[in-house]
Amino acid sequence: MEHIETVVIGAGHSGLAAGFHLARRKLPFTILDAGGQVGDVWRARWDSLRLFTPGRFSGLPGLANPVGRDGYAGKDEFADYLATYARRFDLPVRLGVRVRSVIPRGDEFELDTTAGPMSARHVVAAGGHNALPHVPALARDLDAGIRQLHSSDYRNAGSIPPGAVLVVGAGTSGAEIALELAPTHRVSLAGRPTPHIPDAVFRYAGSAYWLIVHRLLTTGTPPGRKVAASFGLRGAPLIRISLPQLEAAGVTRLPRLTGVADGRPLTDAGEVCTPTAIIWATGFRPDLRWLPPLDVDAVGVPITERGVVRRYPGLFFVGMPFQYALTSGLIGGAARDAEYVAGRIAAGVA
Template structure:
């Protein structure tokens, strides 16, 4: 019988593991991937953090990179591996959890090939679960290469011919930038063009220095300002949206409405020359494997700062769990510290 099972071995899970280690709890971190940091390594090759080094520290260990440096996905993965080694965190990889259910003594955490019994469970699986692709993608011909941004690595995956990027968030604009920057391919774009683009540097300071100064990442989701930020369109950081959209080989279309074979139907036009589509259309949460859990209207667990409706079941790393920074590499530490205090007081 363990004291805790932490499900998820990225920044949220490792932050909680640090505190459990300090409290001398008997625990294990389990993750469905084959190596620590895989959730980052699986993203596209050119991915870099929006936040500079000094804002990416997990509790107890600084990110080993120069101040002002924007780490690559490989550097993040290596940092996680060093973190596990530094604090001798017990990790069990290649362990995909299929169910969590409560019993009279605690919980059964079931995975393919085994089951773990524990008094408490901390869910740290992050905000990205099921890649979402609009239903019309099933109507397209097999001659059109389609992939979700979750599976996009680099332009070499695409076949010759025109491309379409659907989705106007950070991922969509970064991939649009990569596919169109050499000017050799016509790239259509279907997404919000009214988003604000914020530079990574402003008046000699990083954007995150300014965010910290004004408290942008620290406003509670229950506050008036927090609610306003949460309901507004999130800015694209570090990518010059106007410059990308002004390129001659980038053609902006309206919303993608439907598709049929090789025809892609936009709001004002139908185009049949597109050979590649990258769907940067986000993710849907999946917590159906946790028995008895109450979900909100967006499919996320009902909780207050990580404490769920089920005694002994906690969450960490959810989007806007308490603040805008709750799901970020640098922001998760505050939530982990709070949850550790709750756990500690409960044991008194």
Template sequence: MKDYIIIGAGQSGLAIAYYLNKQNANYLIVDANSEVGAPWLKRWDSLKLFTPSEFNSLPGLEFPYKKGHYANKYEVAGYLKGYVSNFKIPVEFNHKITSLKKENGVFKLESNLKTFEAKNVIVATGPFHKPFTPSCNTKISEDILQIHSEHYKSPNQLKEGATLVVGAGDSGVQILNEISKMNTPVYFSGNTDIVSLPQEILGKTLWWWFSKVGFLTAHKYSWIGKKLSKTGQPVIGTDVKTLFKKQNVTCVGRTLDANEKTITFEKQKVNDIKNIVWATGFKPNFNWIDGIELDENHYPKNYRGVSKTIDGLYFLGLPWLYTRGSATLGGVKNDAEYLNEYLINKVSK
């Protein structure tokens, strides 16, 4: 029986573990992967953070790269591994939690290998659970290679010929930009009216400006926070206007339907596509938590990570848990610090 079990050894789980260490709490992290940093290492090879080093630190340990550096996935994974080692954080790997129930005041967590028990549970599994792909993907010929951005590594995975990239978020734009450099035909499906921002403005990083104007600290319940949370995330560090004007890039609008090798878009039909990269995001999945109530976006109902429906259940790392930075490497520490204070006050009552 643990006082706390944290589900997930990503940045959110590690941040709250740091504070539980300071409390000398009896706790454990369980994680579905085989090592710390695995979700980062699984992402595409050229991935780089769009936040500079000075905005990437977890509590108690500075991100170990010079100011203004944009870390790659290997550097992030290495930092997380070093964090676990530095603070001697207890983690049990290869435990994917498939069921969480509270019975007689005790949480029972079922993994594929064993059952855990705890008085409190902190779910830190992040916002990315089930890869989303439009239903028309099942109508596409098996001769066309289809891959979700979760499994995309590099252009070396792709067949020779034209590639379709679907999705107008950071992932879609970065992958489109990389594939377009191969000088093969590339189709882009998605909104082209994207706000893109440079990584630096007037000699200062974009995130420095964000911090000065309050974008990073505005919470979801404030006027500005409500506005920001309803607007799309800008693409940072890629000039999308220039990208969309490249000779080998064709913007075709939204994907509407498919029939074998013919794919129908808002602007035209195309039948020469050999590869599709679905950068269409993820859907949350909390159905494994017994008795949980979800909001309109399918995330657990909570206030600053404290469940509104199940006593002793907490959440970290959700998008806009409190601020825009709640699901980011450097932003999660503020939510973890708040939750730690809440837990201390709860125990002392």
């Protein structure tokens, strides 16, 4: 059985940030990723997707995002940035390796992988929280003639059949997809409205905004703990797009869906919708099926102490929502959590 002192699972931004800080401490580690190349998860998203935070808040330690401070990287640009990052710092990434299970064995972990069995003293789960598309249970009761797909399967307007389209989920992803479809389809957007962060906030007060969400809203402060208690139960704020823009484009706003009537979606206002297609922009859930049993919160996020799993010494997370701060699940926030986890690993092997 191959032994690796520290295994980082996932070569996305969280895994690469963890690798950067492990390498700085000269700790032995390997990053395993199921993709064919670094950044593949981003390349598979819809064609026009851009990051929801500007470049100054979307970079990893040691290498700025090439789009600049106020630019928003496209999904392929960011995928290329991740690949460049792994090469620049010579991070030991092994591609095409899927981890099927992680099992505690004494003071180590046994990993079943597609490259054969491995053992590790430390395991850092860095796959993030966007692993499993979340679709409400009511989707199973809808008429089979309605085409349904999750936002992770959406590519462009040409891939959606003509007619009425219902986008469910009023966060930034749902709003941007609805806006893109509006010129070619009759589009409705269902969901509880989320706050809008104007572009001017990032352009003129970005540093102050980031200071609040990154330094103040943490699990170490009363305001942060208050926000964390309900975090994940609502959609993320709208960035780069607002409800007036949607209305001007002809997108019809609807309240939340609450049920099904005769195979058609039903809103909580009692309105029956008759779409040709439904796009579920209803978020994701972490995939924890390959890990030992964990305590999770109301939306399936593992409960940790800044990424440290007390129940299984040597098991860590990086990149989970509100792992320590509101920014923990964001590209610019994961590095601080990665540095903390790397420090804990260093203390354990010193």
